Amino acid sequence: MTHSADRIARYTAEGWWTGDTIDKLLRTHVAARPGDTAIVDPLNKADLLDGPVKRLTWGQLGAEVDRVAGVLHARGIGPGDVVAVQLPNSVELAVTFLAIVRLGATVTPFPVQYREYELAQLLPLSGAALLITGRESRAPEGTPTLSWPGGLEGAAGAEAPRREADPAERVTICWTSGTEATPKGVPRCHYDWLAVEVICTAAPALTGEDVILNPFPMVNMAGIGGVFLPWLRVGAVLVQHHPFDLGTYLAQIAAEKVTYTLAPPALLTLLLQREAILAETDISTLTRIGSGSAPLPPPMVRGWQEKHGIAIINFFGSNEGITLLSDPAHMPDPEIRARFFPRPGAPGAPALLDRVRTRLVSPDGEEITEPGVPGELRLSGPTVFAGYLPGTATVAPFDEEGYLRTGDLFEIAGDREQYLRYVDRAKDIIIRGGMNIAPAELEALLAGHPSIAEVAVAGYPDDVLGEKVCAVVVPKGEIDLAAVVAYLRDKGIASYKLPERLEIVDALPRNPVGKILKRELKL
Known part of the structure; x- marks a missing residue:
């Protein structure tokens, strides 16, 4: 899908959409500050990706993007092509993303947890001509692939042609679980991505002096719109983090002198409750934290502000469209900021809304x-x-x-x-650690289990991840959690979707027309 000419004319006339592009933002910083640090790898990079931990300046980042764009160009990638990427947050992911965009191609990013089941669904739907992966590919046999470091580290290709991107051209196809079993593709162009970026840059008042720690996978709104593009806009330092590890996360805050990061509300609540953990970590440079994906507990927002002088910014949005935010400049009272969002157009609402x-x-x-x-x-x-x-x-x-x-x-x-x-x-979605899980997908798979008569899948609270997955089962034979997990693993489903709790019931609660009443499930 593309935006209509009328829509483009309207939003450019109103000043919301400009001639900026993602590649133009990168080139600006490469030219203006080539010797300044741009991006830093996660300390635990080796958990998911081979190769050394890297720190690149803007000049080095620009050179790497040029090189990888040349390699992809030599493989025939050009304007309009789709390239799938399945990499953890890393320097390599940023380079790959920017190189694909430079060529005028489209990035379709997949979580590293996706396995054969998800990739067999989404690769054909995306129309991807190539999949770029890390140390192992889980793609169906016959899928053209390139890997880091195997096919991309140090490889040379033809010089990529210099081109000026059209801001209306497609940049990404992200995927959202929503309430349907099959994920939906969400295309975005430079225009609407950078409109998102303006809001996510302004809310925490980011500048080039900031050091931003990103623990959210660069596969959807939080990782791309909330961190990656604001970093490119202001020219700050981006510190990548993945897979999530609390000790490593806190160590990066201290070592890199992080000033801004994102975190799910459950983790922020947990850290406040376990003061000994924070007492052992230097978080003195951290001034604000973005959070969202679930309601923010007012005591948590107040606690971070009063105990540590750190403002929590409340974001509410989706892959399809960023919506609301509560920032400390316009809503200094932490209780109000946690419970409410400014109503766009109402008195006192931020101008950016x-x-x-x-x-x-x-x-x-x-x-x-x-x-x-x-x-x-x-x-x-x-x-x-x-x-x-x-x-x-x-x-x-x-x-x-x-x-x-x-x-x-x-x-x-x-x-x-x-x-x-x-x-x-x-x-009806479950949000586990910022990742959306569609119950309908799991229910459809589990319906085929020989020992399950009926099943409903729902989320239950978790102190760290926000929610975890519970399968509520009416059995027709012997069944336990291990059997449920083994059955789903055999289907090749991503591990983060696997149920971590099983409840056996005699019947599922239903309304008069037979719809399952998930709010009445006893979790």
Whole structure:
């Protein structure tokens, strides 16, 4: 999907979309500050990727992007091609991403946890001409691949042609689980990615003096829009982190003098409760932390501000369109910042939210304008994508007025109706450590187990990851958690989706028309 000419004309006229491109941002810093540090590998890189831990300056990063773009160009990659990437957060991932974009091709990033099951689904849907991987490929046999370090480290190729990107050209196809078993492709171009970036750069007031630690996989909104592109905009230092390891994460904050990072709310709550862990770590350079993907507990936001002088920024968004944020400049009270989001266009809302247009809609389709009445949040604006990749979605994502249906319930709040308050997640997804898991996918697979009569999959709270996966089963034979996990492993499914709890029940709760009532599951 691409944006219409009318949409491009409208948002460029309003100044939301400009002539900037991702490659242009990179070239600016390479030319202006070639000797400054640009990017640092994770300390535990060896857990997932072969090769030394690297630190590159902007000049070195630019040279590596040139080299890898040449290698890919020699392989026939050019404008309009799709290249799949399955790499952990690393210097190599950043170089690969930027080299593909430089050629005018599209990056489709996959989590490193994906195995044969997911790749066999998504590679054909993406139309990828090549898969770039780390030490092992899990792709179906016959998939053209290149690897780090095997096929890319130090390799030379033809010089890539110099080109000026069209800001409307597609940059990525990310994948969202949503509520359907098959993931949906979310294409994005320079225009809408950089509109997202403006908000994610402004909320924490990032500058070139910052050191940013990124623990979120660069496969979706948080990793790309929340960290990678803001880094490219301001020219800060990017410290990569992956796979998540608390000791390594805290050590990187101290060693690299990190000033800004992201973290899930459950982890931030856990760290506050275990003061001994923080007491052993120097976090004195850290001034703000971005969080989201789940409601923020007010005591957590207040605790970080009062005990450590660190402001928590509350983000709420999705792959399809960034929506809301609560930043300390506009909402200094941590309790208010945790519980509410500024209502775009309302008194006191940040000017950067002027580009986000929202409406709340009741189940019968009526727009809600009075406070205290829950409705689905719908939004439009320059941060919203153009539509799902053809062949990956069965339902149109936009309503009759062109607003994105988010599936999330909010209500108007505040004495001046200046806030939006999150009510519930209408979409039936589990968010485990920032990764979306579609219960429908697991339910469809488990329905084929010979010892399972019925199954429902739901999330349950976890102090570190936010949620974990529970399978609630009506058995028709002997079944235990180990058997469930083994069955799913045999299907080649990613390990982060595997249930970590099993509940045996006589019957699943259902409404009069037979729909499972997951809110009544006893987890």
